[in-house]
Amino acid sequence: MLEMFQICISLLDSTIRIATPLIFCAMAGIFSERSGIIDIGLEGKMLLSAFVAASVTFLTGSPWIGLFSAVVASGFASVIHGFACITNKGDQVISGLAINILASGLTITVGIALFSRGGQTPSLGSDQRFMPIDFPFQSLINNIPLFGDLYSDVISGHNILVYLSLLAVFVTYYMVFKTSFGLRLRAVGEKPEAVDTAGISVIRMRYQAVIIAGMLCGLAGAYLSIAHGAGFGREMSAGKGYIALAAMIFGKWNPIPTLFACLLFGFLEALGNRLQGVELYIIGEVPVQFMQALPYILTVILLAGFIGKARAPGAIGVPYSKEG
Amino acid sequence: MNESNFLPRWVSIGLIPFINLLLAFFVSGIVIFFIGENPLQAILVMIKGAFYYPGSIGYTLYYTTNFIFAGLAVALAFHAKLFNIGGEGQAYVGGLGVGLVCLALDQSINSFLVTILAVCGSAIFGAFWGVIPGYLQAKRGSHIVITTIMFNFIAASLMVYLLVNVIIEPGQMSPETRDFSEGVGLVQIHKLANYFGISIAVSPFNISFFIALIVSFGFWILVWRTKFGYEVRSLGHSETAAKYAGIDVSRTIVLVMAISGGLAGLVAINELLGVHNKLLLGFTAGYGFTGIAVALMGRNHPIGIFLSSLLFGALYQGGTELDFEFSSITREMVLLIQGLIILFSGALAYMMNPFVEKIYYNYFKEPKNA
Numbered sequence: 001m002l003e004m005f006q007i008c009i010s011l012l013d014s015t016i017r018i019a020t021p022l023i024f025c026a027m028a029g030i031f032s033e034r035s036g037i038i039d040i041g042l043e044g045k046m047l048l049s050a051f052v053a054a055s056v057t058f059l060t061g062s063p064w065i066g067l068f069s070a071v072v073a074s075g076f077a078s079v080i081h082g083f084a085c086i087t088n089k090g091d092q093v094i095s096g097l098a099i100n101i102l103a104s105g106l107t108i109t110v111g112i113a114l115f116s117r118g119g120q121t122p123s124l125g126s127d128q129r130f131m132p133i134d135f136p137f138q139s140l141i142n143n144i145p146l147f148g149d150l151y152s153d154v155i156s157g158h159n160i161l162v163y164l165s166l167l168a169v170f171v172t173y174y175m176v177f178k179t180s181f182g183l184r185l186r187a188v189g190e191k192p193e194a195v196d197t198a199g200i201s202v203i204r205m206r207y208q209a210v211i212i213a214g215m216l217c218g219l220a221g222a223y224l225s226i227a228h229g230a231g232f233g234r235e236m237s238a239g240k241g242y243i244a245l246a247a248m249i250f251g252k253w254n255p256i257p258t259l260f261a262c263l264l265f266g267f268l269e270a271l272g273n274r275l276q277g278v279e280l281y282i283i284g285e286v287p288v289q290f291m292q293a294l295p296y297i298l299t300v301i302l303l304a305g306f307i308g309k310a311r312a313p314g315a316i317g318v319p320y321s322k323e324g
Numbered sequence: 325m326n327e328s329n330f331l332p333r334w335v336s337i338g339l340i341p342f343i344n345l346l347l348a349f350f351v352s353g354i355v356i357f358f359i360g361e362n363p364l365q366a367i368l369v370m371i372k373g374a375f376y377y378p379g380s381i382g383y384t385l386y387y388t389t390n391f392i393f394a395g396l397a398v399a400l401a402f403h404a405k406l407f408n409i410g411g412e413g414q415a416y417v418g419g420l421g422v423g424l425v426c427l428a429l430d431q432s433i434n435s436f437l438v439t440i441l442a443v444c445g446s447a448i449f450g451a452f453w454g455v456i457p458g459y460l461q462a463k464r465g466s467h468i469v470i471t472t473i474m475f476n477f478i479a480a481s482l483m484v485y486l487l488v489n490v491i492i493e494p495g496q497m498s499p500e501t502r503d504f505s506e507g508v509g510l511v512q513i514h515k516l517a518n519y520f521g522i523s524i525a526v527s528p529f530n531i532s533f534f535i536a537l538i539v540s541f542g543f544w545i546l547v548w549r550t551k552f553g554y555e556v557r558s559l560g561h562s563e564t565a566a567k568y569a570g571i572d573v574s575r576t577i578v579l580v581m582a583i584s585g586g587l588a589g590l591v592a593i594n595e596l597l598g599v600h601n602k603l604l605l606g607f608t609a610g611y612g613f614t615g616i617a618v619a620l621m622g623r624n625h626p627i628g629i630f631l632s633s634l635l636f637g638a639l640y641q642g643g644t645e646l647d648f649e650f651s652s653i654t655r656e657m658v659l660l661i662q663g664l665i666i667l668f669s670g671a672l673a674y675m676m677n678p679f680v681e682k683i684y685y686n687y688f689k690e691p692k693n694a
Contacts, residue, residue, distance in 0.1 A: 038469075040469070040473070080667075083672075084667065084671035084672050085671060088671070088672055088674065088675045089674075090670070090671035090672055090673065090674070090675075091407075091670060091671055092671075093407055093409070093469050094407075094616075094620065094666060094670035094671045095667065095670070095671035097409070097613075097616060097666060097670075098663050098664075098666035098667035098670060098671055099663070099667075100663075101613065101617075101659060101662055101663035101666060102660060102663030102664065102666075102667065103663070104656075104659050104663070105656050105657065105658070105659030105660030105661070105662065105663050106355070106660050106663075108654070108656040108659070109355065109359070109653065109654070109656050109657050109659075109660055110355075110359070112652060112653075112654055112656075113359040113360070113652045113653070116651070116652070119656070239477060242473055242474075242477065245470070245473075246470075246474065249470065287485050287489065289481040289482070289484050289485035289488075290481070290485070292477075292481050293477060293478045293481035293482070296474040296475075296477045296478050296481075297474075297478060299470070299474055300460070300466070300471055300474045300475070300478075303460070303464075303466035303467065303470060303471060304460045304464040304466045305464050305465065305466075312467070
């Protein structure tokens, strides 16, 4: 029983660690897509900012400067996306895809030129990373059976970006649903003509949305390379941007359900890692590949309308022109 | 996307794509410059690597073959206004078709027959992987972009599972099947030339290239010379109009995605039947994604696709040469160029139109009825 509990604790612990970059990216996706701009480029922006965070942190020695640069770089990538599909009315999917491929090529190319390590950045020492924060009274609470472990492993003991990601969810919720900015944002994604008629610039709203999205992806990237990891590795985003996209759809473009979708997908991955090589009762061994594919399979099933209906913002993917 | 109505054809389908391509290369050049190498020298190395050294043209054409198949796959879907990002997964599953046919039959029946069945297998399996997203789009309204992305990942997991646990050659570590029997496969051109007493350099260039050319011609017939092609293009122009014209939209979408998936699946014949002679992990190596760049650059026309496949073939082959000649730039440079081409030829395809229109009318011609 106690052992079972320990396993649960460690599963929850890794769930949170895996879910953090998904949460940042999924919130990014919500901002962008709620404004009517499809964001396939989450993956690329995360990869780019992971690289920038690790490189700048290594060169300056300060993770804060690294984090800041990552956010700026990813925001800049968003401006390119905006320039292509807001200003030039280009195809949003193509633009996002371009950013993803561009990020793959650019990070490796510049990485090799800067550090000559086959695309990796030098590993960072613990003073150059965001390290786990221990909450107060740990030793005291630790003595309480069960809850002690929960407190020290699941609630406490994560780096600052993990807590920031949870904050991001509530800020996103507040901004999108409780402010006039959010009302305009949603309107721009549903009926841009109406917003334009009300005298608000559609172009400006959409640029703001994609830049916020870019900055959130920057936090996700920084988490990968200077908080959770200790340096940048080639293709280290490894499809997480697409899982985040799936989580956003799963959460039906709403922050709170999306948070749970991220946690669910994080949990599935944690469980998959845990179950590797374990013979389960009746079922036998569950292939780890099945667990890895499960978020994608679930999203396909959801999109097909077999479990509830996911409805995207009305004007998504359509460039806005005043002439109509 | 709004094609310019004011420019003559040669400008809108020739000059502007060329300017976009130049922009992509120009930005790549800036990156190389900042890295501290000479961009012109890099281009020279790539051109030599793609065309000059013995066997290099063979390698270039071998890559070209992949890109023709992948590009046609994306292009057909584009004609129906569908964005098939799933070429990578469809090619991968197409490889499963090749593998299963060969493993099941190559011991028992004539190897020529096995090869033909394997080619069919790749197309059928690829088509299967394309038709599911097509069906979900047509009947259930799922967004095809998202579904095909998801199917790429599902394909990757499926293939890893099968190769590691099921069809791996027993008693070996690396996840690949046993070699297909002698005689199964598509002949490499240098062997064919040797047979006729001509000696040319060794390369993986094989007869799939000619299959790709035939398929390209078939693509042209299908899209521009058949009733089905007309339906596809009508659907691409306006779904509502297509509906009113009595076209069965769902059926067309499903068929388009089946054929598109089948075309992507054919990438596997070049790789597996032409080169590797077995099914192995990750043989698609991103070719499916490059197909998107190829289709965008080639404007969804077989001739354009052939030319842009050739360009990408040369870039891939030339890119490997970068590894040998420079310490600080590598073949990943090609990925960067590819991303920029997608950006400039795809997302920013019409950025230059107003500019070019202005120059064209100011210096060359008075507008007809201003």
